[in-house]
Amino acid sequence: MPVKVRIKPASAPKSKRAKTLRGRLGSPMARGIVAGFIILCLIGFALFAYQYVKYQKIVDERIRKPIFNNAAKIYAAPQVVRVGDKWSAREIANDLRHAGYTEGGEQGASKIGIYGLHGSSVEVKPGPESYHAPDSATIDVESGKVAGITGGNGDHLTSYELEPQLVTGLFDSKERSKRRLITYDEMPRQLVDAIVSVEDRRFFEHSGINYFRLVEGILAPVLSGHRMQGGSTLTMQMARGFFLSNKRDIRRKMKEMLIAIELEQRFSKKQILELYVNQVDMGQRGSFNIRGFGEAAQAYFGKDIQSVNLPESALLAGIVNGPTYFSPYRHPEHALERRNLVLQAMFENNAITKEQMEQAKATPLKLAPPNVDSSEAPHYIDLVRDTLLARYKDSELNDSGMRIYTGLDPDLQAAAAEAVDAGMKQVDNLIRKQRTHKIKIGKGKSAKTEIRTTTGPMPQVALVVLDPHTGNVLALLGGRNYGVSQLNHATSKRPTGSIFKPFVYAAAINTALSGDPSQAYSQASLVDGSLGCFDSDQDLEPDKGPYCPRNFDPKYSVPDLSFRTALAHSVNTAAIRVAQMVGYDKVANLARAAGIPSVRATPAMAIGAYDATPLDMAGAYTVFANGGTLIEPQFITSVRAANGEVIQDFTPQKTSLLDPRVAYVMTDMMEAVINNGTAAAVRASFAAPAAGKTGTSHDAWFAGYTSNLLCIVWVGNDDYSDIKIEGSKAAAPIWTEFMKRASVLQQYKDMKSFTPPAGVNQLRLDKVTNLLAAPSCPEDYSAYFIDGTGPTTTCEHPAGDNRNIFQKIFGLGDNQKPPAPPPVSNTPGTKAPGQTGPAPPPSVPGSAPGQTSAQPAQIQNPATQPKKRGFWGKVFGAGDKSKDKKASPADNSSQPKEP
Numbered sequence: 001m002p003v004k005v006r007i008k009p010a011s012a013p014k015s016k017r018a019k020t021l022r023g024r025l026g027s028p029m030a031r032g033i034v035a036g037f038i039i040l041c042l043i044g045f046a047l048f049a050y051q052y053v054k055y056q057k058i059v060d061e062r063i064r065k066p067i068f069n070n071a072a073k074i075y076a077a078p079q080v081v082r083v084g085d086k087w088s089a090r091e092i093a094n095d096l097r098h099a100g101y102t103e104g105g106e107q108g109a110s111k112i113g114i115y116g117l118h119g120s121s122v123e124v125k126p127g128p129e130s131y132h133a134p135d136s137a138t139i140d141v142e143s144g145k146v147a148g149i150t151g152g153n154g155d156h157l158t159s160y161e162l163e164p165q166l167v168t169g170l171f172d173s174k175e176r177s178k179r180r181l182i183t184y185d186e187m188p189r190q191l192v193d194a195i196v197s198v199e200d201r202r203f204f205e206h207s208g209i210n211y212f213r214l215v216e217g218i219l220a221p222v223l224s225g226h227r228m229q230g231g232s233t234l235t236m237q238m239a240r241g242f243f244l245s246n247k248r249d250i251r252r253k254m255k256e257m258l259i260a261i262e263l264e265q266r267f268s269k270k271q272i273l274e275l276y277v278n279q280v281d282m283g284q285r286g287s288f289n290i291r292g293f294g295e296a297a298q299a300y301f302g303k304d305i306q307s308v309n310l311p312e313s314a315l316l317a318g319i320v321n322g323p324t325y326f327s328p329y330r331h332p333e334h335a336l337e338r339r340n341l342v343l344q345a346m347f348e349n350n351a352i353t354k355e356q357m358e359q360a361k362a363t364p365l366k367l368a369p370p371n372v373d374s375s376e377a378p379h380y381i382d383l384v385r386d387t388l389l390a391r392y393k394d395s396e397l398n399d400s401g402m403r404i405y406t407g408l409d410p411d412l413q414a415a416a417a418e419a420v421d422a423g424m425k426q427v428d429n430l431i432r433k434q435r436t437h438k439i440k441i442g443k444g445k446s447a448k449t450e451i452r453t454t455t456g457p458m459p460q461v462a463l464v465v466l467d468p469h470t471g472n473v474l475a476l477l478g479g480r481n482y483g484v485s486q487l488n489h490a491t492s493k494r495p496t497g498s499i500f501k502p503f504v505y506a507a508a509i510n511t512a513l514s515g516d517p518s519q520a521y522s523q524a525s526l527v528d529g530s531l532g533c534f535d536s537d538q539d540l541e542p543d544k545g546p547y548c549p550r551n552f553d554p555k556y557s558v559p560d561l562s563f564r565t566a567l568a569h570s571v572n573t574a575a576i577r578v579a580q581m582v583g584y585d586k587v588a589n590l591a592r593a594a595g596i597p598s599v600r601a602t603p604a605m606a607i608g609a610y611d612a613t614p615l616d617m618a619g620a621y622t623v624f625a626n627g628g629t630l631i632e633p634q635f636i637t638s639v640r641a642a643n644g645e646v647i648q649d650f651t652p653q654k655t656s657l658l659d660p661r662v663a664y665v666m667t668d669m670m671e672a673v674i675n676n677g678t679a680a681a682v683r684a685s686f687a688a689p690a691a692g693k694t695g696t697s698h699d700a701w702f703a704g705y706t707s708n709l710l711c712i713v714w715v716g717n718d719d720y721s722d723i724k725i726e727g728s729k730a731a732a733p734i735w736t737e738f739m740k741r742a743s744v745l746q747q748y749k750d751m752k753s754f755t756p757p758a759g760v761n762q763l764r765l766d767k768v769t770n771l772l773a774a775p776s777c778p779e780d781y782s783a784y785f786i787d788g789t790g791p792t793t794t795c796e797h798p799a800g801d802n803r804n805i806f807q808k809i810f811g812l813g814d815n816q817k818p819p820a821p822p823p824v825s826n827t828p829g830t831k832a833p834g835q836t837g838p839a840p841p842p843s844v845p846g847s848a849p850g851q852t853s854a855q856p857a858q859i860q861n862p863a864t865q866p867k868k869r870g871f872w873g874k875v876f877g878a879g880d881k882s883k884d885k886k887a888s889p890a891d892n893s894s895q896p897k898e899p
């Protein structure tokens with residue numbers, strides 16, 4: 001009998017489970033959970049979509065306009081290569097590369113120009129955006145010197161200008177930051193590897209978010225005991241830098257991720273890295289924030305980004321993580337440790353070999369000098385910026401990429417900064433000595449002596465250097481440290497002191513150009529240098545009484561001084577009497593025409609009581625250094641568009657103020673100041689032909705020039721308190737330090753003697769009489785005179801000194817000496833017998849021809865005649881020496897001092 005077996009389908013249990021599941025899901029609670037989950041997903045998606053769209057718009061808005069301002073760029077004066085100069089072919093090539101040239105055959109040829117290095121010769125081909133016309137040249141070098149320069153047309157040249165070097169870009173005035181934009185292609189491969197190795201190893205692989213690193217950063221407290229880390233990629237860091245604040249929270253991290261995804265979709269990896277390296281904070285230099293790797297390479301190494309080596313690349317990549325903590329200037333040990341960590345990361349990322357890593361780790365930090373004044377001339381750039389803002393809109397300067405070419409010479413700027421550093425250390429030492437005193441504490445045997453130094457302001461400094469023949473400002477320092485104070489003392493008005501006196505004597509020498517030359521003043525004319533008082537002009541100074549200046553050295557407070565001696569030793573009373581004789585108004589007119597507008601026609605004017613800036617005085621002294629022609633100081637030589645097209649060229653304003661003969665005589669007189677006058681200490685270390693004048697008021701000044709450089713130095717206190725140091729000890733040493741450094745530079749080493757123009761004659765004069773020298777008067781000196789104004793009689797006399805040696809020793813017998821020529825009359829328009837004297841004052845800028853001026857009456861000097869010494873007094877030097885003692889007449893006004 002058959003048996004029927006009923007087999008249940010295998011799916012029955014599953015079906016039962018499905019029914020059970022459907023039953024459970026069919027419950028209200030389950031449905032609610034599912035619905036809630038779906039709603040949350042929809043809400044999350046909606047929020048994500050909203051935020052995505054929101055930040056998409058933000059990114060779109062941000063990248064619609066230029067991401068970085070294309071600020072105007074400031075360039076230095078072009079370097080000139082001359083036949084015979086010391087150069088190597090590699091140095092010339094490096095100079096061109098630093099200026100933006102690329103080597104021939106190199107990918108991405110520069111529009112500024114290309115060069116070719118062929119053994120010992122360099123071929124230079126300026127491009128369409130070059131500062132120069134596209135005239136190529138080949139520079140041949142032999143044994144470390146330029147042997148020849150051949151132009152592109154085959155002509156032999158004596159010199160060739162290289163491309164001007166970029167100094168800096170105009171800074172963001174709101175943030176006081178500087179940025180030097182670079183492209184990805186300009187970055188050395190080792191720099192890219194350094195950044196990626198230490199900041200984001202999978203940068204070229206992920207799509208904006210490194211999820212593994214993100215989770216690793218969140219779990220850092222559990223895995224390694226460190227605090228929670230962000231795990232940000234380079235793209236996320238860039239997103240934070242461009243769009244978000246530095247506030248740390250989960251919301252900011254989510255925003256970073258959203259923006260990073262957006263950026264990865266909009267830009268290539270190279271573009272993202274390019275944006276990153278131009279945006280990051282890289283520390284501070286002086287008073288400026290450094291933005292981006294391009295500016296950092298210049299700030300820390302003085303190099304273009306393309307020239308940084310492996311250890312330098314690693315240091316730059318390491319600074320990003322903490323610009324202050326890892327600052328190589330402030331914390332070199334931290335910077336070195338961080339650099340070596342980056343090198344280790346590069347090795348672990350297979351970017352460098354172990355040998356390269358170990359060699360780079362062994363390399364010490366090699367940084368550019370920390371003094372920003374020596375490399376970027378910040379006070380100079382501030383003045384350039386002010387000049388530009390007076391002519392162009394701020395938007396034009398910040399957005400159009402204009403190229404601003406200046407007269408700045410980086411080598412001279414560095415020399416000026418070094419000279420100021422060295423000179424101000426000496427000034428500080430003198431100030432400390434002034435303020436250090438011995439103080440007795442206690443009484444009797446228990447008394448002790450302590451040395452205490454009082455506190456007070458430390459002096460500031462300004463230095464201005466001009467080319468006296470072009471007016472170009474070659475270097476400028478407006479203070480000791482721009483990072484500490486941005487006040488530009490080069491444009492701050494201060495009493496000029498005795499550097500004003502050459503304008504007094506120039507107005508006197510100018511009398512040779514009108515009337516009878518034999519009646520004119522010359523540098524051999526005599527003037528009374530004794531102490532005395534002078535009436536003030538009541539119209540100009542109604543509240544002033546008699547003006548009674550002092551002389552620094554009483555040895556020269558004597559009745560008979562030649563103009564040459566009076567200027568060389570800066571005798572105050574002599575200068576006032578010369579101004580009085582010529583006419584105060586004539587001197588004031590000349591000074592105002594030379595660019596010293598504050599001058600008024602008073603006795604105090606003659607010794608520099610009125611204000612001018614160091615920059616004003618630099619311009620004024622071009623009258624003497626440039627053959628009588630005033631040249632206005634000029635900072636900018638050309639303004640050009642980003643493509644090199646000329647927008648505006650600048651030419652200096654020139655004004656003829658003095659005859660070249662007068663200017664040369666003044667130069668000869670100021671040479672005596674340096675050779676044997678108040679600035680004689682200059683000759684201890686600087687031998688080149690030079691002319692100058694010391695000055696001391698409350699401040700210290702020195703104005704001096706050679707055949708190719710004019711330099712003004714000022715030292716003083718910001719609070720106008722008296723520095724109590726003469727110009728010969730505070731300012732002249734700084735000038736000397738600068739000139740010593742300048743004289744060894746290729747372009748300035750040829751400091752020539754000053755050449756007299758036609759119409760000027762050199763005469764030998766006796767030191768005692770200031771008459772023409774003769775064999776019987778062996779002590780003589782040379783001086784220059786405009787034709788017809790020099791002495792015509794000699795120092796010879798019939799008797800001579802016929803005493804024997806015992807008579808000379810004991811002062812016996814009659815020592816016949818010719819009388820000294822009488823001093824020039826104090827009354828204008830009269831002539832002293834036997835000596836050159838004043839003619840009617842000539843026309844001086846600002847006065848009508850033949851104009852005369854009313855002269856304030858001179859109050860009689862109450863000095864008494866010295867008592868004659870007897871026989872033993874003559875033998876042993878005893879007796880009255882009152883004339884060697886320092887006189888101290890009443891002084892009811894603030895006086896400039898000297899030297």
